[in-house]
Amino acid sequence: MLTQEQIDFFNENSYLRLEKVFNKKEVKALSEELDHVIHTFCTPGRGWEGPWREKYLKPDEELKAQLTAIHELQHYSPAWARAVLKQRLVDSVADLIGPEVELHHVTLHAKAPEYGTPFPMHQDMPFYPHENGAYLDAIVHVDPADEEGGCLKFLKGSHKLGPLQHILIGAPHLPTDQYRIEDAVSCPAEAGDVVLFSLHTIHGSALNRKPRWRRVVRFGYRNPHNRQVGGQAMGRPGVMVRGVRPKVEGVAVNVYGNWTPPVKQ
Ligand SMILES: O=C(O)CCC(=O)C(=O)O
Incomplete structure (x- = not known):
């Protein structure tokens, strides 16, 4: 699915933008169903906390800054349930981390x-x-995002550093003087584009100053052989979006959640 040029770009830059993965009609459905979920289930918050805020935001911006987040949209909306299985997307992900691909989580x-x-x-x-x-994380753009609109930014080659020690005050983040947002490459994207990057890619994004969301x-998405060792959704099996689930030592597929079924005599 990916060209050698795209794979080389990812390996060198730690991210890759896939253009027009979702067409206009699909983006419209994703946008409308997302708005319904936001209006029905979400309350805007301040976004990530931590000492980094003083470096990134002026005092008035710090007070006004707002973010809305919710997890697992595929449980709320058929358009989003279809989106996680989008063939071109999961095949592209498989070219980088496959052959099998398991969905781990979805976050707005x-x-x-x-x-x-x-x-x-x-x-x-x-x-x-x-x-x-x-x-890999795959960022689906429902709206366009450019420099003024708070687009994603990446530190080139950073995924090769492997896991780094983060500051754990507020949300995990890296020291602002060593890993500067000013040194990152901006990745503007259009609605329908998807930006891929590694679990180890250093990234961030600036304030959205545009007069719209x-x-x-x-x-x-993960290779199901890659065992999780902690954090969000630990122990929860995800939907296989490409290939059939392989048996992996130490990974239980606990479809019962926390409920233990009664033993049938
Ligand atoms: O939404 C953004 O601008 C940043 C996203 C991000 O950092 C992440 O998904 O890990």
Whole structure:
């Protein structure tokens, strides 16, 4: 699915933008169903906390900054349930970490207009650590995002550093003086584009200053052989989106959740 040029780009830059993965009609359905979920289930919050906020935001911005988040949209909306299985997307992910691909989680980040909360430079590893780097985040753009609109930013080549020690005050983040957002490469994207990056890629994003929402949704995909060692959704089996689940030592597929079925006599 991916060209050698795209794979080389990912290996060198630690991210890859896939253009027009979702067409206009699909984006419209994703956008409308997402708005329904947001209005029915979400309350805007301040976004990630921590000392980094003083470095990224002026005092008035710090007070006004807003972010709306919710997990597992595929449980709320058929358009999002279809999206996690999108063939071109899961085949592209498989080219980088496959052949089998398991969905690990889905998370919305909707930055509010004019004061949409930024994200400090970080790896996603501390949020859901895994044994190795065979894990990709796929950021589905429901709205376009450019420099002024709080687009994603990446430190080139950073995924090769492996897991790094993060500051654990507020949300995990990296020291702002060593991993500077000013040194990162911006990745503007259009609605329908998907940006892939590794669990170990150092990334962040600036304030959304545009007078409209910037909605993106993160799909976390892993090779099912890559065992999770802690954090978000630990122990929860995910939907296999490519290939059939392999048996992996130490990974139980606990379809009962916390309920123990009665023993049938
Ligand atoms: O939504 C953003 O701008 C940043 C997203 C991010 O840092 C993440 O999904 O890990």
